[in-house]
Amino acid sequence: MKFRTMKAVAMAAAAVAAVVGSSSGAQAAAFDGSCNDHEVCNYRLTSYTGGIWDTPGDVSSYVGHYFSSGYTLNDRTSSLKNNADIYDVTHYTDANYSGGWLDTGTNSARASLYTTWDNTFSSHYF
Numbered sequence: 001m002k003f004r005t006m007k008a009v010a011m012a013a014a015a016v017a018a019v020v021g022s023s024s025g026a027q028a029a030a031f032d033g034s035c036n037d038h039e040v041c042n043y044r045l046t047s048y049t050g051g052i053w054d055t056p057g058d059v060s061s062y063v064g065h066y067f068s069s070g071y072t073l074n075d076r077t078s079s080l081k082n083n084a085d086i087y088d089v090t091h092y093t094d095a096n097y098s099g100g101w102l103d104t105g106t107n108s109a110r111a112s113l114y115t116t117w118d119n120t121f122s123s124h125y126f
């Protein structure tokens with residue numbers, strides 16, 4: 001009896017260890033100035049310069065957000081990267097995912113948004 005109890009306890013402990021061991025790795029850190037895996041990254045100027053704004057989530061309004069350089073984000077994006085592994089990202093010219101829109105494929109980047117989209121984006125959705 002005693003041996004069987006100890007074995008059951010050992011098996012339970014092993015099960016807990018397996019759960020802990022399967023926990024996911026480090027998450028991408030939003031707004032840390034680094035364009036990490038799973039993030040979309042907007043830049044104030046072309047060629048990924050002038051300040052960065054990086055996040056792994058959807059954002060319905062750019063109002064109240066700022067590039068790392070201190071510039072306001074709304075209507076000020078001039079280049080971008082989509083480091084999401086699976087999802088395309090769509091940038092919109094208006095808040096709440098409305099207005100004109102531009103899709104950028106997974107693991108793609110745009111060094112320049114040219115005159116059509118330069119300084120126009122106000123929200124994005126994966």
Ligand SMILES: [Ca+2]
Binds near residue numbers: 028032033039055
């Ligand atoms: Ca980041």
